[in-house]
Amino acid sequence: MVENPYIVDGHCDSLIHFVNGERTLQDPAEGGHWDTQRARVAGVSLQFLAAFIETRYKPSMATWRGLQLIEGAHRFIADHPDQVFLVQKKLDLEQIPDPTRIGILLSVEGGEILGEAIFMLDIIYKLGVRALGLTWNQRNALADGVGETDTQSRLTQLGQEVILRMNKLGMLIDVSHLNEAGFWHVLELSQDPIVASHSCAKALCAHPRNLTDQQLRALAKQKGLVGVNFYPRFLQETGKATRDDVIRHICHIAEVAGVETVGLGSDFDGISETPEGLEHVGNYGYLIDDLTKRGFSNLEIEQITGRNFMRLLSSVLR
Numbered sequence: 001m002v003e004n005p006y007i008v009d010g011h012c013d014s015l016i017h018f019v020n021g022e023r024t025l026q027d028p029a030e031g032g033h034w035d036t037q038r039a040r041v042a043g044v045s046l047q048f049l050a051a052f053i054e055t056r057y058k059p060s061m062a063t064w065r066g067l068q069l070i071e072g073a074h075r076f077i078a079d080h081p082d083q084v085f086l087v088q089k090k091l092d093l094e095q096i097p098d099p100t101r102i103g104i105l106l107s108v109e110g111g112e113i114l115g116e117a118i119f120m121l122d123i124i125y126k127l128g129v130r131a132l133g134l135t136w137n138q139r140n141a142l143a144d145g146v147g148e149t150d151t152q153s154r155l156t157q158l159g160q161e162v163i164l165r166m167n168k169l170g171m172l173i174d175v176s177h178l179n180e181a182g183f184w185h186v187l188e189l190s191q192d193p194i195v196a197s198h199s200c201a202k203a204l205c206a207h208p209r210n211l212t213d214q215q216l217r218a219l220a221k222q223k224g225l226v227g228v229n230f231y232p233r234f235l236q237e238t239g240k241a242t243r244d245d246v247i248r249h250i251c252h253i254a255e256v257a258g259v260e261t262v263g264l265g266s267d268f269d270g271i272s273e274t275p276e277g278l279e280h281v282g283n284y285g286y287l288i289d290d291l292t293k294r295g296f297s298n299l300e301i302e303q304i305t306g307r308n309f310m311r312l313l314s315s316v317l318r
């Protein structure tokens, strides 16, 4: 058992539930997958909090909804300074792991927030956003999502400008949900390493949201990484999964692309089902035990559960 677990989770959708007034994200009794209490006990040191822009707001209300979610994140952080703190700069990473507080990295899932204007990228950066998923499953003004099966396009001109501007600002480019042609186009353009914050291995489960071995190797070459998603449909083609399936995907990515290319991207509170044995953030300890049983060293486990994400962020954030 790793004594001081060091967990960085590259994606959760808990923020929506907070902004919608359904939960405070403080108390396990409220239900859901993620709250500060269980996360802290489990050793979560840094949590990416995603502003996921739901389809019903797109396109005309996407900026409005995105800003509402960002405001909610700031309110959440301001209300609980004893429990969480916002991570915006490379220097902030030095505070991690903080013994009592969870670092929060604000990400946006859906380039629709930009309203087709590059200056919006600078605005959300000023609002503390440090990662952006270019698309969800649909096509938008930047690129095609994985659900856009007919066109399979590369990035639009605006999408290309967004990549260059994100590199300049020091924002992490997230390609989870992006189609494969777009993925390769981003790798051609980006000076900085990129992330697939919540995806799995296609060789083990042929879901369009997952990455081929070739994509995994390309991420590794560029020093990026993939956060393994806990959604059973991405883990097992049957749609039923256990914690062991998460381990299988971790092992596969480590084998194909190296242990330094694997991270965690739970998708907690964004997924309708969870793997058996990994139902909520409080169960991370079991995942660490399983990795130990699989023969990973303590250092490798720390890399997988957190250090790889920290390395990536320290090379991207200013």
Ligand SMILES: [Zn+2]
Residues within 6 Å of the ligand: 109, 176, 177, 198, 270
């Ligand atoms: Zn997602």
